[in-house]
Amino acid sequence: MNHSFVARSLDEIQFWSRIMKEHSLFLSLGFTYEQQQLINEARQFIAIFERIEEKLSRFSLNSDPQQVKAFNIEVYQAAASIWAYKRKVLGLILSCKILTNNMPLLVDHISREAAYFANRLKELNEGKITPLPDAIVEENVFFLRIMADHAKFIGHLLDPSERKLVDQAREFSHDFDQLLFQAIDLDSMRPQSETEPLLDQFLDQNRVSVVSLRDFKKTARDLIEACRIKSNIHPLLADHTFREAERFIEIIDLFEASLTKS
Missing domain, CATH: 1.20.1260.120 (Protein of unknown function DUF2935)
Structure with a gap:
């Protein structure tokens, strides 16, 4: 069970952290020049998930499951934070407070993926592997x-x-x-x-x-x-x-x- 837990955790983090980093890039490219604050926030998330990827490289299939569990919690918090950011952006678009090249359905789509990622980490820490x-x-x-x-x-x-x-x-x-x-x-x-x-x-x-x-x-x-x-x-x-x-x-x-x- 411990080996499966470690393997699934590291695999989920490896795949979805890259996806979250790329979402941040795509959002930043879709904002207009006057939306600098939102661009800066997106760039901060790029840095956050790059740090997660760097930390991930120190783990292996033989890593201590308790350390992996703690890492899952850390990454969960990053995934929950980017989910909140994406929902904030979606709210601004739908209330016509900003005009952006990021389509509402796209922002909703990438927020669903962030929620999925966070939930998957939570399930793994609860022992839901299979x-x-x-x-x-x-x-x-x-x-x-x-x-x-x-x-x-x-x-x-x-x-x-x-x-x-x-x-x-x-x-x-x-x-x-x-x-x-x-x-x-x-x-x-x-x-x-x-x-x-x-x-x-x-x-x-x-x-x-x-x-x-x-x-x-x-x-x-x-x-x-x-x-x-x-x-x-x-x-x-x-x-x-x-x-x-x-x-x-x-x-x-x-x-x-x-x-x-x-």
């Missing part, structure tokens, strides 16, 4: 919505002249919305024991769709890096969304392995 069937459905609801959002962002940030890619992004958005609704339906059926045999089919279906979206993101990322697509998509943002799709596939693998053991 996912239960209920958690499998909830986790897929979370990630399917993330994937649907990504497709929407890509569609909006591509130049309108990139008609084929815009259409592909819209198709992915529709497909993942449908998968999300299906997952929500399954979520409401969870108390019935008959739903558990459906989880394998549910995960297989999601895997096929996520792999397809992952490949689309990889192609888009490579074309953006080669300056062969007209868009407002930062090359790092393209890679960022690709890595999150890869992460979802890894999580589906973990879920399928846990179902096989049960």
Whole structure:
């Protein structure tokens, strides 16, 4: 149990701390020049998560679980703080107190990821290592919505002249919305024991769709890096969304392995 706890904790921190750092960068790039205070706050979070990454490099799979537990608490506090910052920014946008290039749905999206990260660390410190069937459905609801959002962002940030890619992004958005609704339906059926045999089919279906979206993101990322697509998509943002799709596939693998053991 201790080895699993340490491995899962370090893995979550390694992946999500980089994501949080990049969120801070994307927010800072989206603010206008007069929003210097918000830019400075975003840069402070970049520094915070860089320090976390530096501290993470001192840990290993053989680290003392109690030290890892303390580190989880420290990182949890950083994740909770950036969540509050993101919600503050969203409130300013929705109340028309600031005009920014950060879309409201994007700010909401990245705040949901911060909440997920904080909650995951809290669960690990409570000893929740292996996912239960209920958690499998909830986790897929979370990630399917993330994937649907990504497709929407890509569609909006591509130049309108990139008609084929815009259409592909819209198709992915529709497909993942449908998968999300299906997952929500399954979520409401969870108390019935008959739903558990459906989880394998549910995960297989999601895997096929996520792999397809992952490949689309990889192609888009490579074309953006080669300056062969007209868009407002930062090359790092393209890679960022690709890595999150890869992460979802890894999580589906973990879920399928846990179902096989049960």
